[in-house]
Amino acid sequence: MADRDEWMRGGPAPHNPQGTPAPQRHVPPPPPAGPLPGLRADEGLRASGVPKGGVPGAGRLLRWRGIGRLDGGLVPQARLSGPTPWVIAIMVALTVIAAAMGLVLRHIAAEAAAELTGGVTIQILDASPSGRQTQAEAALRVLRAQAGVGQARQVPQAEVDRLIAPWLGADTMADRGDQDIVPVPALIDVRLEGAVDAPRLNTLRAALQQVAPAARVDAQSDWLGPVFGAIESLQWLAAAVVALLALALAAAAVLATRTALGAHRATIEVVHLMGGTDSQIARIFERSIGWDAAIGGLLGFGFAVGVTLFLGRAFAALGAGWLAVGALQWNDWLVLTLVPIAAAVITMLTARLSVIAALRKIL
Amino acid sequence: MSGPGGAPAYGEIAQFENVGLRYGPDREVLADVAFTLFSGSFYFLTGASGAGKSSLLRMLYLAQRPTRGAIRLFGQDAITLPREGLPGLRRRIGVVFQDCRLVPHLSAFDNVALPLRVAGVPEKDIARPVADMLEWVGLADRMADKPASLSGGEQQRVGIARAVIGRPELLVADEPTGNVDPDMAIKLLRLFEALNRLGTTVVVATHDVHLLKKVPDSLIMRLDRGRLSDPTGALRYPPRRSGVAPAGGPHGG
Numbered sequence: 247m248a249d250r251d252e253w254m255r256g257g258p259a260p261h262n263p264q265g266t267p268a269p270q271r272h273v274p275p276p277p278p279a280g281p282l283p284g285l286r287a288d289e290g291l292r293a294s295g296v297p298k299g300g301v302p303g304a305g306r307l308l309r310w311r312g313i314g315r316l317d318g319g320l321v322p323q324a325r326l327s328g329p330t331p332w333v334i335a336i337m338v339a340l341t342v343i344a345a346a347m348g349l350v351l352r353h354i355a356a357e358a359a360a361e362l363t364g365g366v367t368i369q370i371l372d373a374s375p376s377g378r379q380t381q382a383e384a385a386l387r388v389l390r391a392q393a394g395v396g397q398a399r400q401v402p403q404a405e406v407d408r409l410i411a412p413w414l415g416a417d418t419m420a421d422r423g424d425q426d427i428v429p430v431p432a433l434i435d436v437r438l439e440g441a442v443d444a445p446r447l448n449t450l451r452a453a454l455q456q457v458a459p460a461a462r463v464d465a466q467s468d469w470l471g472p473v474f475g476a477i478e479s480l481q482w483l484a485a486a487v488v489a490l491l492a493l494a495l496a497a498a499a500v501l502a503t504r505t506a507l508g509a510h511r512a513t514i515e516v517v518h519l520m521g522g523t524d525s526q527i528a529r530i531f532e533r534s535i536g537w538d539a540a541i542g543g544l545l546g547f548g549f550a551v552g553v554t555l556f557l558g559r560a561f562a563a564l565g566a567g568w569l570a571v572g573a574l575q576w577n578d579w580l581v582l583t584l585v586p587i588a589a590a591v592i593t594m595l596t597a598r599l600s601v602i603a604a605l606r607k608i609l
Numbered sequence: 610m611s612g613p614g615g616a617p618a619y620g621e622i623a624q625f626e627n628v629g630l631r632y633g634p635d636r637e638v639l640a641d642v643a644f645t646l647f648s649g650s651f652y653f654l655t656g657a658s659g660a661g662k663s664s665l666l667r668m669l670y671l672a673q674r675p676t677r678g679a680i681r682l683f684g685q686d687a688i689t690l691p692r693e694g695l696p697g698l699r700r701r702i703g704v705v706f707q708d709c710r711l712v713p714h715l716s717a718f719d720n721v722a723l724p725l726r727v728a729g730v731p732e733k734d735i736a737r738p739v740a741d742m743l744e745w746v747g748l749a750d751r752m753a754d755k756p757a758s759l760s761g762g763e764q765q766r767v768g769i770a771r772a773v774i775g776r777p778e779l780l781v782a783d784e785p786t787g788n789v790d791p792d793m794a795i796k797l798l799r800l801f802e803a804l805n806r807l808g809t810t811v812v813v814a815t816h817d818v819h820l821l822k823k824v825p826d827s828l829i830m831r832l833d834r835g836r837l838s839d840p841t842g843a844l845r846y847p848p849r850r851s852g853v854a855p856a857g858g859p860h861g862g
């Protein structure tokens with residue numbers, strides 16, 4: 247009992263025999279060194295000891311931190327049995343796939359644009375293979391003499407055949423006499439220095455008129471213009487899908503947080519009433535949904551990477567040059583890993599804001 | 610309560626002036642409530658069910674704002690205090706609820722530890738006081754148990770331990786004995802008395818008038834349909850207890 251007497255002397259409310267009003271306390275007393283009030287054995291409850299040790303004074307400086315070990319336990323985590331990680335996983339997977347497509351399209355567009363600027367295709371249409379070849383060679387000579395022509399190359403017949411074979415069948419190409427079964431044009435690939443415009447094309451046409459009357463001169467960008475337009479639209483589509491998915495993710499976070507807030511309303515109120523700050527309570531939910539976002543993000547990202555790699559391999563197997571050009575680079579993968587990270591940030595921020603908004607309503 | 614060491618009673622801990630509360634557009638649930646709580650005293654708040662006891666206490670422990678009037682707590686104006694200031698005041702108040710409101714998935718130990726963790730007490734300084742506190746309420750052997758496996762009286766004792774672990778200056782209990790048998794009710798009341806003897810100001814709301822007699826030195830606040838009556842005048846002119854005059858004289862009303 248010596249302990250208790252000591253506590254009484256050192257307690258927060260000193261005995262005041264003079265009867266003078268003590269000053270009002272604005273600052274709580276420091277934690278008493280002695281034990282908490284002990285219950286006498288005759289007071290009914292089975293209690294032997296008296297609490298000892300430093301119990302903190304109330305009203306101590308609020309610290310900007312979580313509720314220690316309890317953060318995990320205060321709001322039980324549904325983990326993968328709850329819907330939230332799966333919703334986030336699906337969102338992240340779709341976002342990553344959409345973003346990957348956008349990046350691939352961007353590469354294709356950029357690469358193709360670089361390739362096609364200054365690109366001119368000359369087709370020499372002549373029923374007789376030998377006449378075609380003579381004209382092609384003459385055209386090449388003229389082209390190489392022209393000013394502003396960087397490079398001129400005849401596409402080898404084998405390559406042209408290979409390009410056409412899938413459409414016309416290898417048999418059609420196989421039989422080569424002086425007369426083709428199907429006349430295939432000779433192709434000359436010309437690279438001009440600088441961009442192609444109508445006057446330059448006309449100059450080329452005029453120059454070729456005498457040596458190769460069967461020549462057709464086209465800017466490559468002309469007939470690929472609509473393709474570029476389509477690629478650009480697809481890029482915008484990909485960007486819009488990514489933006490919409492980010493919004494949907496934030497909405498999902500709001501819903502998940504609201505559900506959690508509803509389910510744990512009593513706990514929140516109790517913690518709130520024992521002096522938990524908005525930040526402390528928000529952090530509990532932030533962490534909880536952050537975990538969901540981390541797991542969901544990982545699952546979704548893994549799935550999306552699988553799909554992207556699979557598709558990339560499938561298109562690469564087609565041997566189509568542009569798709570190989572569109573292959574994702576390491577920095578693209580870096581951008582894609584930002585998606586699950588951004589998803590976690592979005593969900594945690596949304597959770598924080600909605601918890602704080604809800605707390606403000608209950609005073 | 611005047612304990613052997615002398616009950617500390619040296620100031621106003623809470624002060625209501627002209628307080629009114631309405632929940633909707635209806636009539637006021639509480640009207641013209643005025644009283645002063647003096648440090649170290651033991652108060653009963655009585656009144657029929659629906660008289661507004663819980664509403665009054667909710668304003669006292671800062672869960673509810675009044676629609677009019679002034680509330681001062683620990684010398685601070687609780688109405689104009691910015692929101693960020695409220696947690697600091699709340700940490701000086703312990704609350705015991707009729708329905709305990711223990712966190713269902715936390716053990717008795719973790720429930721009692723909650724206020725300390727909220728206050729940012731390091732883990733190493735938590736185990737001992739919490740264990741001691743649970744022992745004090747006679748639950749040393751139930752520390753690891755979840756609330757669902759405790760009886761009503763045991764749950765309420767965990768609730769009391771949780772309310773006082775942070776050593777609040779003001780302990781507010783709303784019908785703490787409502788869900789326990791009369792025997793346990795008396796025992797719980799003894800816990801409040803013991804705390805009061807050591808300096809904690811205690812306010813217990815109850816509609817059970819038999820309880821009032823069990824604490825001889827208690828002051829009684831009676832609510833009747835939203836109006837506070839002061840049958841003994843003790844609220845406005847508290848008896849000089851422990852030779853201490855209330856600072857500032859009569860208040861409210």
Ligand SMILES: Nc1ncnc2c1ncn2[C@@H]1O[C@H](COP(=O)(O)OP(=O)(O)O)[C@@H](O)[C@H]1O
Pocket residue numbers: 632633638656657658659660661662663664665
């Ligand atoms: N949250 C609330 N919303 C609307 N009315 C309420 C609310 N809480 C209490 N009331 C009403 O206020 C009156 C007083 O209730 P309460 O304070 O709980 O009384 P007591 O605790 O004395 O039984 C009752 O008529 C009750 O219906």
Ligand SMILES: [Mg+2]
Pocket residue numbers: 662663664783784
């Ligand atoms: Mg009530």
